[in-house]
Amino acid sequence: MKSLIAILLLMFACHGLMANEAVPLAEDPAVEQRLISISEEMRCLVCQNESLAGSRSDLANDLRAQIRSMIKAGKSDAEIRQYMVDRYGDFVLYRPPVKPTTWLLWLGPFTILLIGIIGLLMYLRQRNTSMDSKMLSDEENRRLDALLNTVETEFKKDARP
């Protein structure tokens, strides 16, 4: 029993140790929060499919440290974003600003959607008019009725032998 208590105590002691170790990471939660919200919107240039927040590359570490020190120096989010764009270009932003060189990027998908909708409408209209032209004349209707009637009577004959 004594040893069990000792083990439990030890476990709690270890738990306390681990909690202590984690402290430096969340040094200033407000700063870290802003760091994450800014760097999540930025591309790591070394490994381009990762955000600056998620990358473990050396440059990403340096840039996060740079952003952190800028936050501590009281710079606004816009100022920090501009700082990065000045050095690495719009490419660093996952959401680049709307300007002539990025019009294709921003408006391209909507343009393609619009072309698709127009194409669809044109196709549907064309199909409707071609259907209209295939309206049967009265004479054809009569023949069709007659044909259907004979089929029906034939069918009834077969059904009760």
Next chain:
Amino acid sequence: MKPRLLAPLILFILLVAFLAIGLNRDPHEVPSPLIGKPAPNFEIGQLADPQKMFSPESMKGKVWMLNVWASWCVACREEHPLLVEFSKTKTLPIIGLDYKDQRADAMTMLSREGNPYTLSAFDGNGRVGIDYGVYGVPETYIIDKTGVIRYKNIGPITPEILKEKIAPLIAELNQL
């Protein structure tokens, strides 16, 4: 063949063409926003002697090359012999920026493989690198007499790039 049947084929060919262009481009070649802008100023110690400072300010009036390198960088070794050869022509001053390196390692590399640099500035913590938007060492900048960045090459310089792009640009800038 009816035009209606050709349409999907044409669309497919267009798609393939776009993909072919897209796949053949190097995604690491990001256009630098620094081209046409004044080279960011800095003042840091030199590699060979931390007491001696270097600043781009001192290069005003000259066309010069800034080459970002490091002893840990494999691609730098690839371009190193070419730089050594090029430095022998004394076309222009080549300033090295030793990026996030250890002094001893960098000195060993230069003594073993030759030193193409007029001098190297030592950017141990990479702060200057950040100001120049460095993300893939080696990087090479050509800076004109007024201190404006005219050209940037990301990755190792090849003999073709040197002959076809860098050399004509230097000749042109020297005449201004």
